[in-house]
Amino acid sequence: MNKQTxxxxxxxxxxxxxxxxxGTIASELINPITGSITADDTQLTKFHGIYQQDDRDLRKERARQKLEPLYSFMIRARVPGGVMTTDQWLAVDQMADTFANGSIRLTTRQAFQFHGVIKTRLKSTVAAINEQLMDTLAACGDVNRNVMCTANPELSAVHQQVYEDAARISAHLTPQTRAYHEIWLDGQQVTNNQPKDAEPIYGQTYLPRKFKTAVVIPPDNDVDVLAHDLGFVAIVRDQKLLGYNITVGGGMGTTHGDADTFPLLAQTLGFCRPEQILEVAEHIVMIQRDHGDRTNRKHARFKYTVDDHGLPWLRDQLTTRMGWSLEPPEQAEFTHNGDRYGWRQNADGSWHHTLYVASGRVQDDQRQTLKTALREIAGSHKGTFRLTANQNLIIADVPEDQKDHIxxxxxxxxxxxxxxxxxxxxxxxxxxxTCALAMAEAERYLPELIDHIDDLQLKHGIASRGIVTRMTGCPNGCARPFMAELGFVGKAPGRYNLYLGGNPQGTRLNQMYRENIDEKEILKQLDELFRAYANDAQVEEAFGDFVIRAGYVKAVEHGRQVHLQVV
Known part of the structure; x- marks a missing residue:
């Protein structure tokens, strides 16, 4: 029973x-007494793309010294479809050094983040981002966030058309409030003689929770479209875009120990033509605005609205609001949901190179000078960079005669x-x-754990079989761990829940296999699993498929089953 009041x-x-x-954001920015802002304004700055954080490694020591926590802010910028010019990248690179901690974080939603921005630099950082024709508005908060799109550039004319549709959806669902320009860009303040702000899509209280939208072109599912509140699956026949299957009700976030919270995969609602996508998107968002749960934030995502009421109810609601009905869905199939690395040629004869970026962190370190490399490439390459939904970067639109230089x-x-x-x-x-929700390490620990996993795969002769592996420091699911073949979700420092059974197509949830285990137990379990996989797997059988067939976990049919550990 859902806990609603x-x-x-x-x-x-x-x-x-x-x-x-x-709120009182503008006055809080100039308050010299503290490096933080009030709790209420902390909620509101999320809508402006800003999260207040503090360095948790230093909390105890600063408390001992009777100092307030070392506050700083994360700023997230929207990049619809992940497309940036190289000039924009050079500006972002400089901003990271000028305003933040020197690194750039590529997110799982094709956006980028700055970390370590202090309060006195917030306004200048947001202004600098906007000077590059990007913004941070709606990168966070209870609104539709950055719209994702299959990242492969110019593989065909359809890819460009679909990207443009994703950008149209993003613009259409952007909040209309003038507060963003007033606070961050010194826009003219609203006076009593001016019309009041209005949000025709969102209303005065916006959505009950965040809302995520993705656009994808099968057979690639590089954006994990079924993990999203709203998805548009491009239907292409004879190299022409017919329209989109509409998927609804996906989402990853859960709460440990709360059986009423669970991940869900989106379901297919119907099909629409390209010229209908804005109307469909707008009215689905408005249905969530009007019917989403505002009494329990743990039950407020669109996935619960769909799960509680059902697809027929949602379809009727949408038809009534639009005055016309979606068509039956078209056949679509996914075969792959990762990125395809290295060089690939585009339809126009140009090339693109997909580059692996560990956990999306762009910085120079003792192993490699990634940040410097991308700066040098952007300085000589006048094409585009593409941020992928898997935290990687594509060097795109490369002429044949520039490949050797890159x-x-x-x-x-x-x-x-x-x-x-x-x-x-x-x-x-x-x-x-920095993340206030984290219960365990993720970005800093996963590379070390992958070293051990690689060793185990070599030991059992299965190094040639890639296993989709994802880790989060808490169950909110930002790296989409509940769709991984091998998922780790932080439970406490050094301890994780282990999930098995997602698939390489991104079309199946996994299930808990072991709860609250440390590294020693993780490696023991993986050693046994990999031994069985090496000995008993069928030809080309994916690890996620094998563990289900062999009975280690069950095939999940509904998100409520994800946390039911198989004994």
């Missing part, structure tokens, strides 16, 4: 009283080393030290 969540009251996301730069900066297939399929969230 008639009392609104506190965040709903904050939004209602915020004057369309203004290859030379990649070799110079040690970016051509071979990595294991499993590492190439891995993702992790940020977790410690």
């Amino acid at each position: 008639n009392k609104l969540e506190a965040v709903e009251v904050i939004k209602d009283r915020s004057n369309f996301l203004r 290859d030379d730069l990649l070799k110079t900066h040690q970016l051509t080393e071979n990595i294991s297939l499993t590492r190439s399929l891995s993702m992790a969230c940020v977790a410690f030290p």
Whole structure:
């Protein structure tokens, strides 16, 4: 039974009283007494793409010294479809050094983040991002966030058309409040003589929770479209875009120990033509606005609205609002949900190179100088960069005569080393030290764990079989661990829940196999699993398929089954 009451969540009251996301943010930015902002404004700055954080590694020591936590802010910028010019990248590279901690974080939603921005630099950082024709508005908060799209550039004319549709959806669902320009860009403040702000799609209190949209072109499922609240699956016949299958009700986040929270995969609602996508997107968002749960944030995502009411109810709601009905869905099949590394040629004869970026962290370190390499490539290459949904980067639109030059730069900066297939399929969230929700390490620990996994795969002769592996520091699921063949979800420092049974197509949830185990037990379990996989797997059988066939976990039919450990 879902825990619902008639009392609104506190965040709903904050939004209602915020004057369309203004709150007291402007005055808090100039408050010299503290490096933080108030709790209410912390909720509102999320809509502006900003999260308040502190360094959890230093909390105890600063408390001992009777100092406030070392506050800083994460700023996330929207990049619809992940497409950036190289000039924009050069500007972002400079911003990271000027305003943040020097690194750039590529997210699992084709956006980028700065970490370590102090309060006095917030306004100048947001302004600098906007000067590059990008923004941070709606990168976070209870609105539709960055719209994702299959990242492969110019593989066909259809890919470009689909990307443009994703950008149209993003623009259409962007909040209309003038607060963003007032606070961050010195826009003119609203006076009593001016029309009040209005949000025709969102209303005064916006959505009950965040809302995520993705657009994908089969057979690639590089955006994990079924993990999203709303998906548009391109239907292509004879190299022409017929339209989109609409998927609804996906989402990853859960809460440990709360059986009423669970991940869900999206279901297919119907089919629409390309010219109908904005109307469909708008009305689905408005259905969630009107019917999503505002009394329990743990039950407020669109996935629960769909699960509670059912597809027929949603279809009727949508038909009534639009005045026309979706068509029956078309046949679509996914075969792959990772990135395809190295060089590939585009339809126009140009090339693109997909580069592995460990956990999306762009920085220079003792092993390789990734940040410098990308700066040098962007300085000589006038094409585009593409951020992928798997935290990687594509150097796109490369003329034939520039390939050798880029290859030379990649070799110079040690970016051509071979990595294991499993590492190439891995993702992790940020977790410690800055994420307030983290219960365990993720980004800082996963590379070390992958080293051990690689060793085990070599030991059992299965190094040629890549296993989709994802880790998060908490069950909110930012790296989509509940769809992985091998998923790790933080339970406490050094301890994780182990999940098995997702598939390489991104069309199946996994199931808990072991709960609250440390590294020693993780490696013991994987050693046994890999031995069985090596000995008993069928030809070309994926690891996620094998563990289900062999009975280690069950094939999940509904998200409620994900946390039911098989004994």
